[in-house]
Amino acid sequence: MSYAVRSLAEGNRELIAFRIGEQEFCVNIMSVREIRGWTPATPLPHSPGYVLGVINLRGAVLPIIDLSKRLGMKPVEPSARHVIIVAQVRSKIIGLLVEAVSDILTVTEENIQPTPEISSDLERQYARGILAIDKRMICLIELGALFTDAESEAA
Amino acid sequence: MDMNEIKEIFFQECEEQLAELESGLLKMNDGDRDPETVNAVFRAVHSIKGGAGAFGLDDLVAFAHVFETTLDCVRSNKLEPGPEVMKVMLKSADVLADLTNAARDGGSVDSSRSSGLVKELEALAHGEMPAASSAPAPAPAAPVAKAPAASDDSGFQPIPFSFDGFGADEEPAPSIFEVSFKPRRDLYSKGNEAALLLRDLSRVGEMSINCIMDGLPSLDDLDPEEAYFAWKIQIKPEKGEEAIRTVFEFAEWDCDLEIKMIEAEQAKPAAEELPMIPVPFDLSALDDGPEMVAAETVNAAVDAAETATRVSKLAAAKAEKKESPAAAAAAAAAAAAAQANNAAGQTIRVDLDRVDRLINLVGELVINQAMLSQSVIENDATGTSAVNMGLEELQQLTREIQDSVMAIRAQPVKPVFQRMSRIVREVADMVGKSIRLVTEGENTEVDKTVIDKLAEPLTHMIRNAVDHGIESPEKRAAAGKEPEGTIKLTAKHRSGRIVIELVDDGAGINRERVKQKAIDNELIAADANLTDEEIDNLIFAPGFSTADKISDISGRGVGMDVVKRSIQALGGRISITSRPGLGSTFTMSLPLTLAVLDGMVVTVAGQTLVVPLTAIVETLQPEAQNIHSFGANQRLISIRNSFCPLVDVGRILNFRGTQANPVEGVALLVESEGGGQRALMVDAIQGQRQVVIKSLEANYTHVPGIAAATILGDGRVALILDVDAVVAASRGQSLKQEMSLAVAG
Numbered sequence: 059m060s061y062a063v064r065s066l067a068e069g070n071r072e073l074i075a076f077r078i079g080e081q082e083f084c085v086n087i088m089s090v091r092e093i094r095g096w097t098p099a100t101p102l103p104h105s106p107g108y109v110l111g112v113i114n115l116r117g118a119v120l121p122i123i124d125l126s127k128r129l130g131m132k133p134v135e136p137s138a139r140h141v142i143i144v145a146q147v148r149s150k151i152i153g154l155l156v157e158a159v160s161d162i163l164t165v166t167e168e169n170i171q172p173t174p175e176i177s178s179d180l181e182r183q184y185a186r187g188i189l190a191i192d193k194r195m196i197c198l199i200e201l202g203a204l205f206t207d208a209e210s211e212a213a
Numbered sequence: 214m215d216m217n218e219i220k221e222i223f224f225q226e227c228e229e230q231l232a233e234l235e236s237g238l239l240k241m242n243d244g245d246r247d248p249e250t251v252n253a254v255f256r257a258v259h260s261i262k263g264g265a266g267a268f269g270l271d272d273l274v275a276f277a278h279v280f281e282t283t284l285d286c287v288r289s290n291k292l293e294p295g296p297e298v299m300k301v302m303l304k305s306a307d308v309l310a311d312l313t314n315a316a317r318d319g320g321s322v323d324s325s326r327s328s329g330l331v332k333e334l335e336a337l338a339h340g341e342m343p344a345a346s347s348a349p350a351p352a353p354a355a356p357v358a359k360a361p362a363a364s365d366d367s368g369f370q371p372i373p374f375s376f377d378g379f380g381a382d383e384e385p386a387p388s389i390f391e392v393s394f395k396p397r398r399d400l401y402s403k404g405n406e407a408a409l410l411l412r413d414l415s416r417v418g419e420m421s422i423n424c425i426m427d428g429l430p431s432l433d434d435l436d437p438e439e440a441y442f443a444w445k446i447q448i449k450p451e452k453g454e455e456a457i458r459t460v461f462e463f464a465e466w467d468c469d470l471e472i473k474m475i476e477a478e479q480a481k482p483a484a485e486e487l488p489m490i491p492v493p494f495d496l497s498a499l500d501d502g503p504e505m506v507a508a509e510t511v512n513a514a515v516d517a518a519e520t521a522t523r524v525s526k527l528a529a530a531k532a533e534k535k536e537s538p539a540a541a542a543a544a545a546a547a548a549a550a551a552q553a554n555n556a557a558g559q560t561i562r563v564d565l566d567r568v569d570r571l572i573n574l575v576g577e578l579v580i581n582q583a584m585l586s587q588s589v590i591e592n593d594a595t596g597t598s599a600v601n602m603g604l605e606e607l608q609q610l611t612r613e614i615q616d617s618v619m620a621i622r623a624q625p626v627k628p629v630f631q632r633m634s635r636i637v638r639e640v641a642d643m644v645g646k647s648i649r650l651v652t653e654g655e656n657t658e659v660d661k662t663v664i665d666k667l668a669e670p671l672t673h674m675i676r677n678a679v680d681h682g683i684e685s686p687e688k689r690a691a692a693g694k695e696p697e698g699t700i701k702l703t704a705k706h707r708s709g710r711i712v713i714e715l716v717d718d719g720a721g722i723n724r725e726r727v728k729q730k731a732i733d734n735e736l737i738a739a740d741a742n743l744t745d746e747e748i749d750n751l752i753f754a755p756g757f758s759t760a761d762k763i764s765d766i767s768g769r770g771v772g773m774d775v776v777k778r779s780i781q782a783l784g785g786r787i788s789i790t791s792r793p794g795l796g797s798t799f800t801m802s803l804p805l806t807l808a809v810l811d812g813m814v815v816t817v818a819g820q821t822l823v824v825p826l827t828a829i830v831e832t833l834q835p836e837a838q839n840i841h842s843f844g845a846n847q848r849l850i851s852i853r854n855s856f857c858p859l860v861d862v863g864r865i866l867n868f869r870g871t872q873a874n875p876v877e878g879v880a881l882l883v884e885s886e887g888g889g890q891r892a893l894m895v896d897a898i899q900g901q902r903q904v905v906i907k908s909l910e911a912n913y914t915h916v917p918g919i920a921a922a923t924i925l926g927d928g929r930v931a932l933i934l935d936v937d938a939v940v941a942a943s944r945g946q947s948l949k950q951e952m953s954l955a956v957a958g
Contacts, residue, residue, distance in 0.1 A: 098929070099930075100820065100821075100922075100929060100930040100931065100932065101820065101868075102913075102916050102919070102932070103866035103867050103868060103916065103917075103918055103919065103932075104866070104867055104916065104917055104918070105916065109913075111930075112909070112913065112922060112930045113929075113930060114580075114924045114928055114929065114930050116573075116574075116577050117573035117574065117576050117577045117907070117924065118573070118907070118911065118912065119907045119908065119909055119911065119912060119913070119922045119924075119930055120912055121912055121913040150911070150912045150913070151912050152912060152913075
């Protein structure tokens with residue numbers, strides 16, 4: 059998995075860290091458009107379980123993904139305290155439901171360790187590396203890998 | 214800005230020039246002899262040629278050059294733009310458009326088409342009439358032909374000119390004029406009165422008058438303060454055309470006025486003897502007042518060159534006289550009028566995305582304003598505060614902004630109609646028919662998105678009308694009709710929608726054959742008893758084509774069913790009425806914009822859904838005795854002795870696991886694409902509302918059973934039901950059970 063580390067740009071990069079349950083994750087700050095509070099979503103018929111529905115973001119219809127469920131973990135029961143990270147994935151804008159945003163991290167390439175050899179396909183698919191900061195373990199997620207073209211074709 | 218961008222701008226301008234060219238040629242084809250029209254046509258070709266030269270588009274330059282040369286002959290009155298000449302001109306405009314497109318997209322144009330036309334154009338430029346012409350060719354007067362060489366540099370055009378008026382020996386012959394007087398809507402509000410104008414006109418000379426009431430709307434849409442009537446007047450003024458103009462002097466800007474000389478009683482026979490062509494000549498530049506001298510003829514003996522000198526001397530003499538204040542005022546007025554004309558046509562090219570963004574933002578503004586009002590009302594019970602006043606004003610402003618923003622995207626249907634005239638020409642040529650396209654209301658405005666999607670179904674219908682609708686000239690003659698067929702294309706607004714009518718004067722629908730064909734194709738039972746109307750509408754059935762043999766033009770495997778579907782996809786409806794032997798009329802009713810939809814807001818399993826109003830035939834409250842179980846899960850509802858399947862929308866969309874009790878809900882009777890009726894069960898109706906359509910695909914993916922989304926007044930998203938998909942699902946083609954997420958694009 060060392061190619062993933064090499065593919066990162068030189069020098070410092072900023073990441074947004076957030077919490078789902080007991081775990082911490084982070085995404086590249088460049089793909090994040092805004093962070094906003096939870097608003098009830100309009101459910102979509104015949105959609106996968108991790109699609110909570112759509113909300114209105116200043117006139118655009120935005121799908122909301124329960125990131126926990128998408129990562130194969132326990133679904134989140136959304137409440138007013140939850141947070142939606144509005145992120146751009148290729149040409150589309152999606153909302154990611156997470157428990158809370160915890161940090162903005164400035165890291166260099168050396169801080170990012172390659173993902174350990176693990177058996178699960180799902181984790182291998184989205185994890186682009188692991189950061190160890192103040193004894194915390196933060197997993198760097200590649201959103202593009204989480205929502206692939208292949209999936210859109212299957213739909 | 215790199216070369217490609219400059220080139221792109223050139224091609225965009227070409228498109229405008231080509232549109233100008235075509236509309237000018239069509240005007241000339243209809244008998245417009247205004248030198249300004251000819252000039253505009255010439256200018257369009259000339260600027261295409263100039264730009265093409267700069268980019269080294271040699272084919273385009275070569276063709277434009279020949280075209281321009283021939284047009285120049287028309288401009289300098291060496292060539293009379295008769296029907297045969299105009300036919301060549303129109304074809305040349307088509308080829309010029311093709312060449313331009315080929316230059317842009319890198320395609321190629323059939324060189325035999327252009328080279329053939331080049332020969333015809335050159336022949337015309339050399340004063341030969343097309344071989345096919347049976348009309349007596351007006352021989353170009355030899356002296357005139359010499360003149361342009363002398364005048365080219367100065368830009369001065371020799372104009373044949375009558376001296377009759379100066380001799381004052383004889384009175385100008387009384388002519389008959391046809392005056393078309395069409396008041397604009399606001400005529401009365403500007404303080405004019407049509408009746409008074411007509412009364413004044415009656416004093417000018419003998420006249421007969423016809424009132425045209427076509428523009429009269431239905432009583433509901435009638436605004437009693439606006440003008441709807443138009444008049445066609447034939448008049449024999451004792452003092453010439455000027456007298457007619459004087460009557461309308463103060464109403465000129467509030468009406469569409471057209472004054473045409475249809476007959477000059479004494480001048481006519483003289484004109485036939487003379488080789489010269491009558492030319493309207495505007496004396497206003499020379500004289501003190503704006504004065505129009507009607508078309509006159511000039512003595513063939515007068516050498517054109519000599520005429521030119523005399524006219525220029527005259528002009529010089531008049532110029533000296535111009536110190537008089539009256540002349541100066543007239544000149545100023547003319548200049549102001551010219552400027553006003555320019556101002557009216559000023560436009561700006563804007564990227565459609567930007568307008569869409571603006572429309573989105575305004576939509577948001579409207580929703581926000583509604584939310585704000587709501588919370589103010591909840592928190593402030595006094596109701597008279599300054600806040601309330603401000604809110605009311607805000608509401609008014611937002612509504613006005615919304616209207617104006619929507620109007621930005623509105624465009625006249627003219628470009629589409631103009632494209633149709635080309636299709637009529639081409640197809641009529643191919644099948645050897647002579648057909649005239651008459652368009653009306655081409656300035657009717659519709660949203661750009663609708664216009665773009667209108668072209669395809671319209672093209673198909675026009676092809677059909679030319680190929681199947683109108684009979685061959687021989688058949689028409691045998692039926693006692695004019696050999697030339699007419700197709701009329703009209704557009705008008707009617708109660709918030711645009712109605713487009715396509716009328717042909719062909720043979721109408723052969724009902725026997727249509728019915729037989731439908732029986733053969735097992736669309737209807739052999740013993741079915743159908744009304745004429747039902748038979749006519751069979752042509753919209755999928756897989757139906759009345760042509761016995763497949764022709765190049767319309768037999769491309771697409772039938773009227775495709776037309777119907779594309780109209781329905783636009784949120785419109787299409788119907789046909791046909792009278793055997795007299796022709797057919799297709800009527801399309803379309804929404805003015807695709808951004809907004811008339812919807813029925815309903816509740817299904819706690820969710821708010823919007824059902825497009827165009828799909829709904831009626832709504833009804835089911836009663837227990839009308840509900841019948843059918844088989845294991847099916848239920849039917851009886852409506853006026855027929856049985857219609859009940860479809861539970863909540864169940865089909867997976868919003869609930871079990872079927873709802875129909876008696877507790879409301880049934881929406883809908884008509885689907887396939888023509889079948891279904892009763893869609895919803896829990897409750899909230900009301901009708903115009904909703905702004907938002908794409909789901911932009912950030913998500915297509916959802917089966919859902920056409921799009923919209924945003925309600927409370928800021929929440931509501932889904933718009935795809936009625937056709939739901940009906941199809943109820944037929945057993947189930948909506949996809951589970952989809953994986955498709956956020957990536």
